[in-house]
Amino acid sequence: MGIFFEKKWKFLIFLFLGIVFGWGIYFSLKPINFQKEEREECRLPDLPDGTEKIVTKIVDGDTFLIEGGYSVRVLGVDADEKDHPCYEAAKIFLENLILGKKVRLEKGREEKDKYCRYLRYVFVEGKNVSLELLKNGLAVARVSPSDLKYKPEIVQAEREAKEKKIGCKWGEKNFFWQNLTKEKTGLEVVEACQAEKYYGKEVIVEGMVVKGYRSKTNTVFLNFEREYPNQCFTAVIFHSRQGNFPPSSETFYENKKLRVRGVVKEYKGKPEIILENPSQVEEGK
Structure with missing residues (x-):
């Protein structure tokens, strides 16, 4: 009787170890199968040219x-x-x-x-x-x-x-500007895509913010007229000054017609103005 139970326990132990070993192999191979499934997920039939x-x-x-x-x-x-x-x-x-x-x-x-x-x-x-x-x-x-x-x-x-x-x-839209005008500031108003002609000069740059971006260093970039890296002009708000501007400025100003005032600087071949306070920015109405 004792020999019977001893053999039975040995059988159960071997069975348990076999199951554990089998599951180990299964899960070790499963990621490869997932990767294969991911690669094969997008299956489009051939569509010849023309x-x-x-x-x-x-x-x-x-x-x-x-x-x-x-x-x-x-x-x-x-x-x-x-x-x-x-x-x-x-x-x-x-x-x-x-x-x-x-x-x-x-x-x-x-x-x-x-x-x-x-x-x-x-x-x-x-x-x-x-x-x-x-x-x-x-x-x-x-x-x-x-x-x-x-x-x-x-x-x-x-x-x-x-x-x-x-x-x-x-298409043109007639925007109303109250503060950032040539009459009130004495500064020339230039289009965003012409800003590169005014390096080192204080001007008012006008254009549409097509995309905003917040970098890993928490700097906000407002790209005018075209998305990065083909933008005409960028308005930059560093982290230390963001408390002066609306929260989530990178999305707040998107798709808005803005005028920004400041000295045009060159950075990596593109014109930009550093924004430090809200008086430098006006949204067209």
């Missing part, structure tokens, strides 16, 4: 769905996301231009992005959709350094829209 597809839904001003439910991101441009000023205008324009129509999809340098979207230059009825968005002032140019396809046309289309002040992005 493929024509019907557009079934517009997501925003630069993204849409084609038959099969696959997402396409228009190359060469960047339109506003939801809750930004030109989102609706760009989306409606794209709907009128391509929704329900057959479009031709041309490849760029890359096949897809991290959001599992095809990256394509898009053509409808012989028109380059990127150029149409830019010409109508509904998007900004976004060209990868490694993708030079259509770059001259894209850059030119944006330049002309800005010069002619066309559309939601560049």
Whole structure:
């Protein structure tokens, strides 16, 4: 009887150790499986260069769905996301231009992005959709350094829209300025994209804050007219002075037309003004 129980306990011990060992192997291999699953998560069918597809839904001003439910991101441009000023205008324009129509999809340098979207230059009825968005002032140019396809046309289309002040992005709006004016300060008012001509001079710089950013050193950067690193001008608020300004200044001033006063300095080839007190800033009304 004793021998029977002794064998039974030995069997149970070996069984327990076997289970523990098996689970150890399973969990040691599992991360590799997860990595494999992550790599295979975005599986898009092959879409040959020049493929024509019907557009079934517009997501925003630069993204849409084609038959099969696959997402396409228009190359060469960047339109506003939801809750930004030109989102609706760009989306409606794209709907009128391509929704329900057959479009031709041309490849760029890359096949897809991290959001599992095809990256394509898009053509409808012989028109380059990127150029149409830019010409109508509904998007900004976004060209990868490694993708030079259509770059001259894209850059030119944006330049002309800005010069002619066309559309939601560049169209003129009559802003009222109460304090930071030439009459009250005696200072010249210059556009943000012209600020580089005034290094070392005290002026008033006017422009749209398109993106704010808070760095790891808790410095706030307000980038005018274009996002970093292509910004025309930057207003900088160091940590020691942020108590003088609204909380979360990096988002508070986004998408607002501002005038900032100060001496224009150069930093890494770009013009900037250091903001120390609120009297240096005025929002257009």
